[in-house]
Amino acid sequence: RGVQSSGSVFNVNDYGAKGAGDISQAVMKAWKAACASQGPSTVLIPKGNYNMGEVAMQGPCKGSKIGFQIDGVVKAPADPSKFKSDGWVSFYRIDGLTVSGTGTLDGQGQTAWAKNNCDKNPNCKHAAMNLRFDFLKHAMVRDITSLNSKMFHINVLECEDITFQHVTVTAPGTSINTDGIHVGISKGVTITNTKIATGDDCISIGPGSQNVTITQVNCGPGHGISIGSLGRYNNEKEVRGITVKGCTFSGTMNGVRVKTWPNSPPGAATDLTFQDLTMNNVQNPVILDQEYCPYGQCSRQAPSRIKLSNINFNNIRGTSTGKVAVVIACSHGMPCSNMKIGEINLSYRGAGGPATSTCSNVKPTFSGKQVPAIKCA
Numbered sequence: 001r002g003v004q005s006s007g008s009v010f011n012v013n014d015y016g017a018k019g020a021g022d023i024s025q026a027v028m029k030a031w032k033a034a035c036a037s038q039g040p041s042t043v044l045i046p047k048g049n050y051n052m053g054e055v056a057m058q059g060p061c062k063g064s065k066i067g068f069q070i071d072g073v074v075k076a077p078a079d080p081s082k083f084k085s086d087g088w089v090s091f092y093r094i095d096g097l098t099v100s101g102t103g104t105l106d107g108q109g110q111t112a113w114a115k116n117n118c119d120k121n122p123n124c125k126h127a128a129m130n131l132r133f134d135f136l137k138h139a140m141v142r143d144i145t146s147l148n149s150k151m152f153h154i155n156v157l158e159c160e161d162i163t164f165q166h167v168t169v170t171a172p173g174t175s176i177n178t179d180g181i182h183v184g185i186s187k188g189v190t191i192t193n194t195k196i197a198t199g200d201d202c203i204s205i206g207p208g209s210q211n212v213t214i215t216q217v218n219c220g221p222g223h224g225i226s227i228g229s230l231g232r233y234n235n236e237k238e239v240r241g242i243t244v245k246g247c248t249f250s251g252t253m254n255g256v257r258v259k260t261w262p263n264s265p266p267g268a269a270t271d272l273t274f275q276d277l278t279m280n281n282v283q284n285p286v287i288l289d290q291e292y293c294p295y296g297q298c299s300r301q302a303p304s305r306i307k308l309s310n311i312n313f314n315n316i317r318g319t320s321t322g323k324v325a326v327v328i329a330c331s332h333g334m335p336c337s338n339m340k341i342g343e344i345n346l347s348y349r350g351a352g353g354p355a356t357s358t359c360s361n362v363k364p365t366f367s368g369k370q371v372p373a374i375k376c377a
Helices: 024-035 110-115
Strands: 008-011 041-045 049-051 055-058 066-070 073-075 087-092 097-100 104-106 129-134 137-142 145-147 154-157 160-165 168-170 181-184 187-197 203-205 210-219 225-230 239-245 248-250 254-260 267-282 284-289 306-320 324-329 337-341 344-348 356-360
Touching: 008 024, 024 041, 024 055, 024 066, 129 137, 129 145, 181 187, 203 210, 210 225, 225 239, 225 267, 254 267, 254 306, 267 284, 284 306, 284 344, 324 344
Parallel strands: 008 041, 041 066, 049 073, 055 087, 066 097, 073 104, 087 129, 097 137, 104 145, 129 154, 137 160, 145 168, 154 181, 160 187, 168 187, 181 203, 187 210, 203 225, 210 239, 210 248, 225 254, 239 267, 248 267, 254 284, 267 306, 284 324, 306 337, 306 344, 324 356
Antiparallel strands: none
């Protein structure tokens, strides 16, 4: 398949990319030339196997559209200490970027996972993410594969109007902190027709995310699709307008999850929709937890002050590997408001079945039938 956008093509081989050597200098030279070009332009890493160190593609660029096409298999240095920053392939302050291609970015993360203690050590040094997208507008990412990232596969920060389409994310279920796509402080994010298998959240939505639409995503293995955690830090921006629809979860720890810290600063998440979801052997298919406190890093005495409102669950069906298939634990200091629960059909076939649910600090409006039955205190 040829280069997808019309205009000038800047092939990294023409800028000195050699098979066995580090191609990062050639990539940066090709990017600088493409970014300075007036019309549409594309940087091309053609088919083949390459080694590449850290690269950071900086805008703004002269043309209104710029492409970065990866058709080869590109490998990162395996040693985490070879990285100066927490991003391997980074894109900054670009308008009209398309990242595409049939190739693979292989983060070679195995060494980094073995050394990772970030879950218990808040001051740990973060290993490099495969892809960082910061301060982009009108961006498209499609068809590429992210493999074995050292940390998050894809991080989206302060972007506006960015779409991920037909992207593949792969890492073992045992790999630590390898979130598939993490979104923070961004507006107008679409993730569709994408397959994510990893060791942490398939998709995580952080503070300040607005109008995020997630459809036709296959998730598993992994920890599901999460909103949060919210309320860990002061001055977090609110989360608004998150839709998760038509997704399938297979063998994951969680299905859809909302998590906020107890004893939190004030905050909010509103207009959250979870609809038409299939759970195949998921440990916690539906979990809303306002007492999220991993590794005892907080006090549960004071309630979460993250206000959750306008939440819809509908047409969620399949199988749970945990007996408690639905957990809704709203804040006792700031109960959830305007929650609607429609059709739910989740079965549990393990010991002591059938499936059960727990629900507290909310008075939902019910429609249709819920299996297991949901009674809220």
